[in-house]
Amino acid sequence: MRNTVRGFLLLFIVLSSAVSYGDDLPVIVPELALVPYSVFQNAVTSGQLNNIVGGTEEGLILDLNDPKLSGQVYMSQYPFEGKETVYDYAYYMDEAVKLSEGKAVLPLADFYKSKYNANAWVKGETSGATPTVEYRLRLFKPGKLLGLYASRVSFGYDGHTFRKLPTVIGGPYVTKVSSDDPTTLEIVWETDELCSGKVNFGAKSYDESSVSLSHRVKISGLTPDSVYDYYVESASSDGRIVRSETYSTRTAPAKGQGTFTFAYASDSYDDVGGGGKTYMGINRDILDQISAHALRSEAEFILFGGDLVMGYSGDKENLDFQLQAWKQVVSGYWRNRPIYPTIGNHEFVWNYYEGDETVLAKWPYSTDSGEAVFAEAFNNPENAPVVSDSRRPTYQESVYSFQYGPAMVICFNNAYWTTGFSDSAAEMYGGCPLGYIMEDQLQWIESSLSKAESDTTVRYIFLFGHTPVFPYTKHVADGMWYMGNNNIRAYTKNAETGKLEAASQGIIEVRNRFWKAIAQSAKVAAVFTSHEHGYHRTLISNTTPVGVFPDDDTDGDGVLDKYSPNPDFVRPVWHIMSAGAGSGPYDTKGYPTPWTPEKASSQYGYVLVHVENNKVSMELIGGVAGEVLDRVDDLMSVK
Ligand SMILES: [Ca+2]
Ligand SMILES: [Ca+2]
Numbered sequence: 001m002r003n004t005v006r007g008f009l010l011l012f013i014v015l016s017s018a019v020s021y022g023d024d025l026p027v028i029v030p031e032l033a034l035v036p037y038s039v040f041q042n043a044v045t046s047g048q049l050n051n052i053v054g055g056t057e058e059g060l061i062l063d064l065n066d067p068k069l070s071g072q073v074y075m076s077q078y079p080f081e082g083k084e085t086v087y088d089y090a091y092y093m094d095e096a097v098k099l100s101e102g103k104a105v106l107p108l109a110d111f112y113k114s115k116y117n118a119n120a121w122v123k124g125e126t127s128g129a130t131p132t133v134e135y136r137l138r139l140f141k142p143g144k145l146l147g148l149y150a151s152r153v154s155f156g157y158d159g160h161t162f163r164k165l166p167t168v169i170g171g172p173y174v175t176k177v178s179s180d181d182p183t184t185l186e187i188v189w190e191t192d193e194l195c196s197g198k199v200n201f202g203a204k205s206y207d208e209s210s211v212s213l214s215h216r217v218k219i220s221g222l223t224p225d226s227v228y229d230y231y232v233e234s235a236s237s238d239g240r241i242v243r244s245e246t247y248s249t250r251t252a253p254a255k256g257q258g259t260f261t262f263a264y265a266s267d268s269y270d271d272v273g274g275g276g277k278t279y280m281g282i283n284r285d286i287l288d289q290i291s292a293h294a295l296r297s298e299a300e301f302i303l304f305g306g307d308l309v310m311g312y313s314g315d316k317e318n319l320d321f322q323l324q325a326w327k328q329v330v331s332g333y334w335r336n337r338p339i340y341p342t343i344g345n346h347e348f349v350w351n352y353y354e355g356d357e358t359v360l361a362k363w364p365y366s367t368d369s370g371e372a373v374f375a376e377a378f379n380n381p382e383n384a385p386v387v388s389d390s391r392r393p394t395y396q397e398s399v400y401s402f403q404y405g406p407a408m409v410i411c412f413n414n415a416y417w418t419t420g421f422s423d424s425a426a427e428m429y430g431g432c433p434l435g436y437i438m439e440d441q442l443q444w445i446e447s448s449l450s451k452a453e454s455d456t457t458v459r460y461i462f463l464f465g466h467t468p469v470f471p472y473t474k475h476v477a478d479g480m481w482y483m484g485n486n487n488i489r490a491y492t493k494n495a496e497t498g499k500l501e502a503a504s505q506g507i508i509e510v511r512n513r514f515w516k517a518i519a520q521s522a523k524v525a526a527v528f529t530s531h532e533h534g535y536h537r538t539l540i541s542n543t544t545p546v547g548v549f550p551d552d553d554t555d556g557d558g559v560l561d562k563y564s565p566n567p568d569f570v571r572p573v574w575h576i577m578s579a580g581a582g583s584g585p586y587d588t589k590g591y592p593t594p595w596t597p598e599k600a601s602s603q604y605g606y607v608l609v610h611v612e613n614n615k616v617s618m619e620l621i622g623g624v625a626g627e628v629l630d631r632v633d634d635l636m637s638v639k
């Protein structure tokens, strides 16, 4: 009898917690024609770019499989003298070779002439890192510059003929370094051929259990706050082996321990333009410069607040390839220290409809959404809240938290399940306007903050996400503000009625609840956001005019008519918007907001944060020379 009751109870719990919607969508499908359109479409796929079809006495034959493509090929040993510097980079030879009808021979024999052999490669080399080159292509179709593309290839040479070896085309990257478990971390990398994987880490080696293109190996039994050397190896089924350079990384300190520096940057997307920056949807020059400078500044990790790549893509492969390129640009940093990115509005795979610029997140969400592509591309902490409606995209890896020493980092996603910039599309078809945080995530943020508040090992809390909570320049009409329009909210199709249902709270109410939770904490040092290309630093307190709802909506139309200070914002907190990783400058004037920053700048750059024993200092590093353009001696002194 008791067992039967228990059985019924169990059945009830299972049924009530896992609502099955089949393949129902949480949106109404528009009766509009789909247009296959991407803002930035790569001229080649990853498969084409890495298509080495054979070897000669001169080098390796690259075939992009598109006879309309022409251009130049630039070559560098890779990494250039990697034993001497920590930050890997390419240093291209001055001669270019021609690419025509989509084909080129990558000239490798030149590297065995004394003039070019900086890496001291020898014929038939069998030990150490496998000889590898980076090739950079400047591609054209008749009359049109398509931009720069680059990849890497490893090879063997017997003194007569070059032959391709499996190649580490992504990584290795150091991931999941945190005080949550400072005795473990994960090394991930990508190969162009199906390979086994092995990491030699410190004195131990760790084998991967299966053969794949995407490798992930958990390293365990480590000592916190310690430096280790490592390298990776991959072997193809026919026994050809590639071995990486040796890198040096560091485990996180124990919870509550240590002082350290970290970097915050965001917005590195770019379009085809000119010069060195026209690189696969990315401003390669500036992003490379920032990640190199962060390593030199001994930042233990980089937080990256979204808009990594141009994205806005009609298909997931195109977005994924841009994200691969992004990882490649920052790999000089990431081989040594971890990067924690989140999603921006540009990491978006869309259904683009003809006529009225309606866009909706592409389904099926579990495979084709920007959220799914992002979670696949990165190896972020996996402690996201479970999405309350299983029909919607995942929060996994774009919403997470981790502790590093005395600091708790909370990553939120306010570019989730968006309808591009169109809030009316959300109202018409369903979706989440850019900037809006839905109830399930909001509750997770509130509970993460209150847990960190009562955790004695946490002294400082940092939050980061994409769109500004308090925009100041171009995005005053979105962000978490919409010029004070609380009518903006998410809409979800009811599975039974087929009708759209509005979220109960509008964006101003959501913003106020979000910031109230932040302002109640005595530990929040800063909230970092992105999206407005440049920098502004604003102190938000219970005297800042921000708008209270519904009191400040005097005529009841849902839009604020005045901007009172919010008495719930009990402790002052810095809102630091820094989005200077190369997406092109915005100006800093001419946008009326109730709040005024202490400092604003259009320079490109990033933020360095120094977590010290009794304070948290911050610098804005900007411009070509990496000058200190803004500084706060202690972000906590305002509490
Ligand atoms: Ca992942
Ligand atoms: Ca009003």
Ligand SMILES: [Fe+2]
Pocket (backbone or CB within 6 Å): 307, 344, 345, 346, 466, 530, 531, 532
């Ligand atoms: Fe953005």
